[in-house]
Amino acid sequence: MDIHEFIKQLAEQFDDTDPSEIKPDTKFQELEDWSSLTAMGIIAFVKTIYGKEITGLEIRSCSTVADLFRIVSNK
């Protein structure tokens, strides 16, 4: 798994956040644009692009983008 590709996918889930703002150390749940629908978007792309299943709890447990990438990579 490539973190840059992952970040590209993640950035697409945010409507009003510039993709350049999404970096490995970004606390993505603190972005103004974050909502429960963004979490649904993450569940969807993790499932459809990577064929893996991530839960709402796992997403909530992540602080940074790197944390999220690590959880998905290790599945």
Place this chain on the structure above:
Amino acid sequence: MAYIKGISYWLPEKIESVSKLVEEFPEWDAEKIIRKVGVSSRHIAGKNETAGDLAEKAARKLFAEYAISPREIDFVMLCTQSPDYFLPSTACLLQHRLGIPTTAGAFDYDLGCSGCIYGLALAKGLISSGTANNVLLLTAETYSKYLHHSDKSNRSIFGDGAAACLISAEGEAEIGNFVLGTDGKGAEYLIVRSGAARMREKTGYATTDEEGHTKHDDYLYMNGGAIFNFTLDAVPKMRQQVLQKNCMEANEIDLYVFHQANKFMLDTLRKVCVIDKDRFYVDLSTTGNTVSSSVFIALKECMDTKRIQKGMNVMIAGFGVGLSWGGTILKF
């Protein structure tokens, strides 16, 4: 062989728009909700208006639109998770209220978003076995009564409504072979816990779930992430199984009418299944997710607007609470 002979639906008079939600929850962006969820307004049942009342109105509309006499009906089934009483079956009350002969069979069955498909499967069985000739299949739901006023996520999605469908040995659309499925392991993901036998009294208890949503015993709870994962697993597989069971190829399907859960979920499912936009119906903008009625409402709209025409093959599918799912093909 069994056919759909007619479909009608009825929505309660009261309409609640997204702007009402934005008034209550000013941090919400109406335009974003409409874009993602696909719902700009929903119909809400009145305080004393039950699923049984909505089903009666849908049935009367069906009788009027298709010049059907209630005397012709020899079986009534009602799909609802909001029955008028614990007992008797609301379908029994409706037999009487609608003037359907006492020689007709009647029962309720308790399913949600897969209910339309299960009802068609049951009706086809009744027709094929010679048990009934004209089955009145009713679907009616008033989920709004199960929603906590602070539950903006579900309030932005679910709308109340009812549909009526007549199934006979001849008609407009031949009902194909069915694929059905169940996974009760996921029962907790979409549930109203109190009020029935397991937890008779309301508890007033609430906790916070893994996605940060409040989880009340006494109101509808949905684990959106879990339901979303289930749908993305079950529906693409079911689509293939429905094709196989009907000996058809994907290119023979002219239109897919899936349960209108919400726009975001449907868009994702469409991409996963690799289906063109013009062959995939998405419109719940003025109804919201009407649970067991959504497929019938969508079919009716498609028939009225000629999006469905004679000769077309339409795949229909329902999926949700249970967890439960089902699909079939309608040959118009």
